[in-house]
């Protein structure tokens with residue numbers, strides 16, 4: 001399987017920020033220990049492609065580093081980093097349509113970025129950009145988000161749109177970011193989970209999510225793969241184990257659809273093992 005990765009994505013950091021280059025560097029190095037992965041370099045996406053999803057004002061704000069947001073900071077060169085992560089997601093979609101599957105191991109993540117807003121460590125919405133291009137090509141696409149946080153950006157972008165559904169399983173509770181995703185709306189299916197949810201209940205809800213996807217009969221499946229659902233993740237409160245990601249990946253593979261996944265969150269020391277457990281069964 002092809003994994004989209006460029007060492008350029010390790011070239012920025014905000015001191016003390018959980019979304020660190022270290023988490024992706026260690027994952028990349030860990031995956032080198034196993035056979036069956038071929039690493040492919042991405043190209044940055046074009047400005048015109050960003051405008052498929054995002055407002056011109058937002059794109060320019062990020063381009064000129066003209067904003068203040070301590071959680072999603074204006075770091076030097078962040079525009080280029082964000083364009084490269086978006087290009088990587090688009091490449092993953094292209095490879096999946098030819099070869100069946102692909103994974104983008106890049107940062108920054110994307111699923112909290114909306115049409116005109118960026119937050120939650122996300123600048124451009126990588127999965128939304130990749131899916132928008134598939135929709136333009138007449139494909140019917142299901143998005144599955146397994147990050148511990150609700151994909152508020154992805155939902156805002158696709159709510160009410162034709163030929164696409166957004167299915168998200170996420171922790172939901174008082175004071176838990178971003179606070180959206182309590183109910184399903186139109187083509188967005190939300191599966192909120194209480195803090196402390198363990199594997200058995202999670203997989204039960206995951207089965208229901210798979211059913212929603214099967215009923216939609218998509219041409220392709222796009223996955224926002226966050227691993228901050230792991231028990232002990234410093235910013236998530238669910239209690240999955242490393243082995244849960246293998247089970248999830250098997251169920252996804254069982255749908256027999258062209259599929260691609262892009263890295264979102266995952267902040268524990270065990271991120272490399274989680275990604276491997278997922279990919280070996282994907």
Ligand SMILES: [Zn+2]
Pocket residue numbers: 147148149226228264265266
């Ligand atoms: Zn997350």
